Amino acid sequence: MQVLSGKDLLPYLSQIRNDTPGFLLECSRRYGDLVGFKVGRTQVYFINHPDLIRRVLQDNHHNYSKDTIQYNTLATITGRGLLTSDGEEWLRHRRMEQPAFARSRLARLDQVIAPALDAMLERWERHPADEVLDIDREMMAVTLEIVGQALFSIDLRRDAPRLTQAVLTALDHVIYRAQNPFAPPDWVPLPRNLSFRKALSQLDQAVYEILENRRRSSEQRDDLLGMLIEARDEESGGAVLTDRQIRDEIITLLIAGHETVASALTWSWYLLAQHNEIWEQMRDEVSRLSADRPPCYTDLERLPFTAAVFSEALRLYPPAWLITRKALGEDELGGQKIPAGSLIVISPYVIHRHPQFWEDAEVFLPQRFLNGRERAIPRYAYIPFGGGPRLCIGNNFAMIEGSLILAGVTQRYRLELAAERPVRVDPLVTLRPHHGLPMRLREV
Numbered sequence: 001m002q003v004l005s006g007k008d009l010l011p012y013l014s015q016i017r018n019d020t021p022g023f024l025l026e027c028s029r030r031y032g033d034l035v036g037f038k039v040g041r042t043q044v045y046f047i048n049h050p051d052l053i054r055r056v057l058q059d060n061h062h063n064y065s066k067d068t069i070q071y072n073t074l075a076t077i078t079g080r081g082l083l084t085s086d087g088e089e090w091l092r093h094r095r096m097e098q099p100a101f102a103r104s105r106l107a108r109l110d111q112v113i114a115p116a117l118d119a120m121l122e123r124w125e126r127h128p129a130d131e132v133l134d135i136d137r138e139m140m141a142v143t144l145e146i147v148g149q150a151l152f153s154i155d156l157r158r159d160a161p162r163l164t165q166a167v168l169t170a171l172d173h174v175i176y177r178a179q180n181p182f183a184p185p186d187w188v189p190l191p192r193n194l195s196f197r198k199a200l201s202q203l204d205q206a207v208y209e210i211l212e213n214r215r216r217s218s219e220q221r222d223d224l225l226g227m228l229i230e231a232r233d234e235e236s237g238g239a240v241l242t243d244r245q246i247r248d249e250i251i252t253l254l255i256a257g258h259e260t261v262a263s264a265l266t267w268s269w270y271l272l273a274q275h276n277e278i279w280e281q282m283r284d285e286v287s288r289l290s291a292d293r294p295p296c297y298t299d300l301e302r303l304p305f306t307a308a309v310f311s312e313a314l315r316l317y318p319p320a321w322l323i324t325r326k327a328l329g330e331d332e333l334g335g336q337k338i339p340a341g342s343l344i345v346i347s348p349y350v351i352h353r354h355p356q357f358w359e360d361a362e363v364f365l366p367q368r369f370l371n372g373r374e375r376a377i378p379r380y381a382y383i384p385f386g387g388g389p390r391l392c393i394g395n396n397f398a399m400i401e402g403s404l405i406l407a408g409v410t411q412r413y414r415l416e417l418a419a420e421r422p423v424r425v426d427p428l429v430t431l432r433p434h435h436g437l438p439m440r441l442r443e444v
């Protein structure tokens with residue numbers, strides 16, 4: 001195993017800062033599937049083989065926690081929600097929330113997706129055909145609306161732009177913190193810190209309002225918010241979760257459940273715009289559905305190609321491009337002793353390009369996920385949703401939403417790239433296009 005010290009990393013500093021996925025990709029090409037870094041007193045191990053990833057995420061997952069800079073900085077927004085918590089607390093919350101993602105409920109997701117999609121398409125109808133539209137923003141707005149309605153029965157249509165902006169400002173700050181560990185702490189009243197605090201208080205205000213409105217309303221809603229509020233301790237009969245804990249779960253799900261799907265959809269449109277023949281194939285599949293209504297859950301079985309497009313976009317541009325863990329005790333990975341306290345880095349972006357598991361890895365080929373071919377892919381060579389017990393709770397939600405939105409838009413429009421400069425990938429909390437994704441709408 002190659003171990004790179006601070007001195008070895010000096011030539012890469014700018015790439016590490018501006019293009020971390022590219023840096024990790026280069027490391028894996030140069031040094032193999034297990035690369036060590038010595039960063040100050042911390043040992044960092046970058047692992048890029050399905051067997052090593054399986055060991056960390058699945059087989060020996062008890063030895064690995066989320067106490068890492070990535071999740072600790074995210075926790076400044078989400079608190080101890082499902083994404084950032086660990087141990088008993090995480091397990092209790094996961095069990096509490098899991099029923100909201102059961103198949104029977106997801107089968108009704110189309111009832112939420114269709115009106116949100118319709119509202120977006122109606123907005124698009126009024127948009128002048130030759131003017132460009134930032135598809136990244138559009139996808140962010142529609143996915144936020146969907147997750148808000150599906151899990152909390154809240155109508156974010158009116159508030160989505162304000163909330164989206166607050167989420168973006170807060171997430172942008174988290175990235176800045178991760179990239180600038182020596183920047184003055186959040187309590188120092190610098191303009192950046194002040195706008196972060198303002199964004200946090202806007203988020204809090206919006207979430208506590210949601211909670212209060214639900215408590216005041218006599219209406220019983222069969223959704224995740226209801227489950228969180230009504231969860232009772234078996235012995236005392238008291239509420240299991242405090243308001244703060246509910247707030248953390250709501251913000252976690254709003255963030256984890258919309259930016260990721262929006263990012264995957266944005267990159268799907270980007271790829272489709274560059275691959276006419278693939279768009280035609282998808283359009284052909286979609287045109288066999290009934291044209292006078294938006295696609296629904298039962299249509300999914302007739303949309304395998306559309307789902308494959310989404311899966312392949314998730315391979316090339318996995319929104320969650322970085323997964324980190326801290327080793328609680330000593331372990332052995334690929335014959336190497338891993339000391340307790342080490343930081344483990346896994347990158348879906350890099351493993352999804354591993355030449356041993358992916359032929360023509362840089363090429364957009366949805367066919368990889370069709371006709372049983374996907375079964376030949378080693379489980380931990382394709383990890384857009386992570387794996388093991390911490391597997392994304394919203395993975396099926398995301399696949400349904402992604403396919404239905406791709407199909408619903410394709411029934412009406414073809415999206416053409418209108419970027420005046422090459423689209424650069426920004427590795428933020430999710431992978432995002434640097435200047436948004438300007439596109440033109442063409443009716444089909």
Ligand code: HEM
Pocket residue numbers: 082083084094147252253256257258260261264318319320323324383384385386387389390391392393394395397398
């Ligand atoms: C394409 C869309 C999505 C992608 C790529 C994605 C990716 C991921 C990944 C990689 C993880 C695991 C992180 C780790 O192990 O460190 C994760 C966890 C999580 N995701 Fe997603 N996700 C997506 C959609 C969603 C949706 C729609 C929701 C909710 C509605 C959601 C909620 C969560 C939550 C709560 C966790 C933490 C689960 C736990 O640790 O128990 N995600 N996601």
